[in-house]
Amino acid sequence: MARGMPEDPELAVQEPDRRSPGNMEGKRNIQIIEWEHLDKKKFYVFGVAMTMMIRVSVYPFTLIRTRLQVQKGKSLYHGTFDAFVKILRADGVTGLYRGFLVNTFTLISGQCYVTTYELTRKFVADYSQSNTVKSLVAGGSASLVAQSITVPIDVVSQHLMMQRKGEKMGRFQVRGNLEGQGLIAFGQTKDIIRQILRADGLRGFYRGYVASLLTYIPNSAVWWPFYHFYAEQLSRLCPQECPHIVFQAISGPLAAATASVLTNPMDVIRTRVQVEGKSSIILTFRQLMAEEGPWGLMKGLSARIISATPSTIVIVVGYESLKKLSLRPELVDSRHW
Secondary structure: OOOOOOOOOOOOOOOOOOOOOOOHHHHOOOOOOOHHHEOHHHHHHHHHHHHHHHHHHHHHHHHHHHHHHHOOOOOOOOOHHHHHHHHHHHHOHHHHHOOHHHHOOHHHHHHHHHHHHHHHHHHHOOOOOOHHHHHHHHHHHHHHHHHHHHHHHHHHHHHHHOOOOOOOOOOOOOOOOOOHHHHOOHHHHHHHHHHHHHHHHHHHHHOOHHHHHHHHHHHHHHHHHHHHHHHHHHHHHOOOOOOHHHHHHHHHHHHHHHHHHHHHHHHHHHHHHHHHOOOOHHHHHHHHHHHHOHHHHHOOHHHHHHHHHHHHHHHHHHHHHHHHHOEOHHHHHHOOO
16 A cells, blocks of 8 residues: 555555456556545546647647548648648648637537546446456447537537638538638638538538447547556556656557557548538448548548647646546545656
8 A cells, every 4th residue: 555545445545456466457556546536626627727728739630630531632731741831821820720619619528528437437346346347448438428429519620620721621611701810700610500400400410420439439448448558567667666647648649549540440431421421431431442442541640649649648647637636635645646
């Protein structure tokens, strides 16, 4: 037990049985802060602020990834850096933030995600003490809840991301000037919403929902076990006095890269279904394979990993720090950081 651990069993973090060599939990050096250890008010207040800062920093790469996945071949951009430079030259910094205000509504789904994740871990713990099982089930469940809220917001923001001077990229084109403040005006959002309703009805806001679930549930379910796995391996290689946050910060991007490679094909299909108005995942897959071959399934992967690396470091450090800051007062001294 760490020094300062309270003696009250209701407050104590359970130390795994280290006598069981076959159990990953039994070899753990890192104490995971669970839902019951948190001050919920602090957790939500700090969480919203942290999430907003992360979204501001990574949104340009989300926009670039979306455009790379939608374009035919390399008709407009030759890669992540080329897209960044061209968008900056054509539209300025604001061009990298098209649809950002709409996208901020996903803060709601973000809070639903972390709440579902933590509560599901607590529920699964009654049936299994395996951290892999808890992470897998909780990650997938959290993504299911979050995507049900996020998809309509994503559909609208992705169409806004496609707005550019010159050649049309998406199905819909907003009317009016794309200069200056018009880039972030809610008038354009209303215009896109009207066009979606006119073309597809309410179903249009859930276009690509199944593809989103097939992308993000596996991504989330895979990320958490790999995150804990990499952190566990690094903790064994590092001196015991090494701060846990160091190898947690390294483990996050490693897990994100692993999950991105495994789920990028479905992410490409999801984006095309949502932006191009496709009605079938299978037909979209066949068309992509016919036009661009297997490498088409890896489009936007570098942008995804580039955006995921810094953002995941920030997310991991932020989330672990958030949980540390949100610890109930009687548990604060019980953690090695």
